[in-house]
Amino acid sequence: MTRDASLAALDGRIAAVNDVLNAASVLTWDSRTMMPAGGAETRGHQIATLTRLARDLLLAPETVQALEAAEKAVESLPEDSPERRKVAQTRHAVTHHGRVPASLIQERAALRTVAQAAWIEARAKSDFSIFAPYLEKTLGLSRAYADCIGWSEHPYDAMVSIYEPGETARSLKALFARLRAGLLPILDAARARPAPRSDFLFRDFLEEGQRAFGLSMAQKLGYDLNRGRLDTTVHPFEVSFTRNDVRITTRYNRNYLPASLFGTAHETGHGLYEQGVDPAYTRTTLATDLVGLYAVGGTSFGAHESQSRLWENHVVRSRTFWRLHFPELQSHFPQQLGDVSAEEFYRSVTRVEPGFIRVEADELTYDFHIMLRVEIETALMDGSLAVADLPAAWNAAIARDLGLTVPNDAKGVLQDVHWSTGYLGSFPTYTIGNVMAAQLMDSLRRNDPGLGEAIEAGEYAGLAEALRTKVWQHGRRFQREELLLRETGRGLDPAPYLAYLTAKYAA
Ligand code: ZN
8 A cells, every 4th residue: 555545545434423422422413402301311322322433433452553654655755754653642532542441431421420520519518528539439430541651650640641641640740730830829919909800790680681692792803703603601611623623611690790701712712723724634533532532623632721721811800802892792781881991891800809600700719620630530540539538628728828718519529520521630720721821922022023003903814824824723633742842842831821810910
């Protein structure tokens, strides 16, 4: 076979894997937007079956044969060529899944269903003891999973590598130490100032106006509605079925305007990344997470989060944005916002207020919520923290970092769904996204002084084009650290993030 024929044979196999995973994603989107509650159980089976079929297709002898032929065919190509990367990533995924027995996957899936039900009950009753035995089992299976994949220094490394290749318990500890030291003085300075006026955010905002403004904003940022749509959900998310159908969702709170505004901006950022992947990568390994078995074009969870945070916080949560676009928001809500200035609005949506709930946290306190979770996950994985001691450890960390006394487990250790799903190791990617967003933005501004002026004028196409060129188009060809090195000359570096937060919140 020629090189092209060998690669085409492998592409053909992976295209089928990608199709099956995209079909599973459509079912997921439906379950979180349209599906009646009664459909949950059978839908869970449907998605699990499709995911298993995708894994079987990947591990099938035909795929492995095509992979071996392709490996020989690409030997002489540059290491970072799209062809070599496709082949190497497929090999990595085949090795990964080959190490995990089907019985363990089934055990994890079965546990997930009952653990989530227990978590829902525990949270409703604010009683950690209901969830504790399931978390204990989840940890046991997570350790078994980590041992299958393999790790050298810490079992947590194996879990993190699924979401953020390259990060480890050790690297995260170093990153967090720098962040904690840098964030605390900024937080202290912000808290020393009087709280701005924010009463108007809690007035009555009809969904219609929120949706109209959200759609207009998404389009301003470059989101293509011909290949996308905006729907309503409980927990906002973005999901794509190839770059040609990239959907975002939001949640409208009639009595709290920022929820949908910044939620929509955030998901738009995720959507722009997926819409911007090179069309040539459609249905290939470079637009498929073959390890996580998820059809996604972005290269890691952290890189994805960097794009949502960049648009949400650096563009939309800025003084410039509201100076330019607040009159449009006012036109949807003349009564509710008639007595508010653009500056007052900006100050209200950047007010700093330590709280218990991660998803409601402001920019300055958000990372403390993440660092606490990662410290706890790491200690749970290596056994240095017992499940029974988890609520006390949680509450102590919230008191230490944010100066708050957690009133009950529902507002503390039981607030997130993550641990009940068995997904340990994804929390660090939120903070990595924050750090990476600032690092990219800093570099793009330095390299193109005209970019800042365009953003000041409300023209976002230049920023979108720069990100498309530097990040989006590459899909999964480059890892996060490679993208950063190519654009900024450095690996992940918290200095620009701390400088950005200082300028915004401490100056
Ligand atoms: Zn996100």
